[in-house]
Amino acid sequence: MNCSTFRRYLNEAESRATLSAEAQEHVLSCGSCQMEWRIQQNFVRALETEPAPQLSAQFTHAIMAKLPAFAPARPQRNYEPALLFVLILAGLATTWFASEGLRQSVLALSAEGAWFTVLVQQVLAATLWKWRDALTNILGEQILQQALQVLLITLVTAAVAKGAVALDERLRKMLRRL
Amino acid sequence: MASDHQLIVRVCAGEREVFAQLIERYKSRIFHTTLRMLRNREEAEEAAQDVFVRAYRGLPKFREDASFSTWIFKICYNVCLNYLERRKKNLADLTEVESCPLPEEETVERLFENREFQRLLEEAMAVLPAKQSSALVLYHVQQLSYNEIAEIMEESVGNVKTHLFRGRAKLREKILQRIPLEELVA
Numbered sequence A: 001m002n003c004s005t006f007r008r009y010l011n012e013a014e015s016r017a018t019l020s021a022e023a024q025e026h027v028l029s030c031g032s033c034q035m036e037w038r039i040q041q042n043f044v045r046a047l048e049t050e051p052a053p054q055l056s057a058q059f060t061h062a063i064m065a066k067l068p069a070f071a072p073a074r075p076q077r078n079y080e081p082a083l084l085f086v087l088i089l090a091g092l093a094t095t096w097f098a099s100e101g102l103r104q105s106v107l108a109l110s111a112e113g114a115w116f117t118v119l120v121q122q123v124l125a126a127t128l129w130k131w132r133d134a135l136t137n138i139l140g141e142q143i144l145q146q147a148l149q150v151l152l153i154t155l156v157t158a159a160v161a162k163g164a165v166a167l168d169e170r171l172r173k174m175l176r177r178l
Numbered sequence B: 001m002a003s004d005h006q007l008i009v010r011v012c013a014g015e016r017e018v019f020a021q022l023i024e025r026y027k028s029r030i031f032h033t034t035l036r037m038l039r040n041r042e043e044a045e046e047a048a049q050d051v052f053v054r055a056y057r058g059l060p061k062f063r064e065d066a067s068f069s070t071w072i073f074k075i076c077y078n079v080c081l082n083y084l085e086r087r088k089k090n091l092a093d094l095t096e097v098e099s100c101p102l103p104e105e106e107t108v109e110r111l112f113e114n115r116e117f118q119r120l121l122e123e124a125m126a127v128l129p130a131k132q133s134s135a136l137v138l139y140h141v142q143q144l145s146y147n148e149i150a151e152i153m154e155e156s157v158g159n160v161k162t163h164l165f166r167g168r169a170k171l172r173e174k175i176l177q178r179i180p181l182e183e184l185v186a
Helices: A003-012 A021-029 A029-047 A059-066 A080-098 A100-112 A116-125 A126-138 A141-177 B002-013 B016-038 B041-061 B068-089 B115-125 B130-141 B146-153 B158-178
Strands: none
Touching: A003 A021, A003 A029, A003 B002, A003 B158, A029 B115, A029 B130, A029 B158, A059 B016, A059 B041, A080 A141, A080 B002, A116 A141, A126 A141, B002 B016, B002 B068, B016 B041, B016 B068, B016 B130, B041 B068, B068 B130, B068 B146, B115 B130, B115 B158, B130 B158, B146 B158
C-alpha cells in the first residue's frame, strides 16, 4: 500500500477504530501517514465520545400533547390503480362484446394486414386540425364513432371509480374522527 | 420487548399512547443528532419534538419492509435542514451559535478529552456546511453505515464519503489554526 491508497483507505474504510493489516504495515513505515492516522483517530474519538445530552423530563409528555387526538390510519396497500385498471378492462370488454359492428370492423381491418402501419403513417402525415378526417378515411365513420364511444365510456368509468375511491377515503376519515 | 414494527401496528390500530414507547426508544439519539446539527439546545429540543410529531403523522406512509430507525433519522435530517434554512434567513442568528455545555463531572486528562478541545470541535462543526456536519454526526455520533446515511440524505454512498472526507478535512484545518500540530498528534 502506498500513501495515496492509504489516504483513500482512511476515507473509505467502514471500520472506525482499526486498520487492516496492510494499512497497519504502511502506517508503521510512513511517518506522514502515521501522523494523518493519529489526527483522524483523535478527531473520531472526540466526536464519538461527545457526552449524550440530557433531555428535559417533560420531553415525551410535550410531544404526546402535540399529537393529533386520532390515531394515524393503519398502513395499508393502495388498491386504487389496480381497481382502475380492472374497471377500464371491464369497460373495454363490455363494449367489445356488446358491439357486433365494432368487432367485425376491427377484425376486417386486421385481416387486411399492416393496417396499423398505414394508420400511423396517415395520421402523422395529416395536419393537426385534420386528424379526424384522416382517421375517418382510414377507419371509416362507423368505426371512428364506436372507438370514440369506447374512449368516452372508459373515461367515464375511470372518473366514477376515482370518485368512488375518494369518497370512500373521505368517509373513512370522518369515521375515524368520530 | 416489542419490536418497532409491532409498536407501529398498535399505534395505527388506535393505541395512541403506545407511541410514547417509540419516543422513549429514540429520543436520546434524535436529540443528540438535532443538537449536534443545530448547536442550540432550545432549538434542538423543539426540532426533536417536531421529528416525532412528523413521524406520528407520517406513520401511514411508513413501509412495513423499511427500517424505522433509518426512516426517523431521515425525518430528523430533513427537519434539521429546515431549521438551518430558516436560520440562514436571519443573519443575526448566524452570529449566535451556542456551545453545548459539557457535564461537570467530566475528567480532564488529555487534550482530546478536555473541554477546550470539545469546545473547539463544537465551533468548527458549527461552521461546516449542513451536509458535511450531518454526515459526520450520523457516521461518528450515531454510528450509522454509509448505506444508511446515503438513504437518509438521499445521496449516493460516494457523495456521503465525500461529505465525510471534506468535513473531516475542514475540521482539521479549523482546529489546527488553534492548536499546534505537535499537540494534535501527541
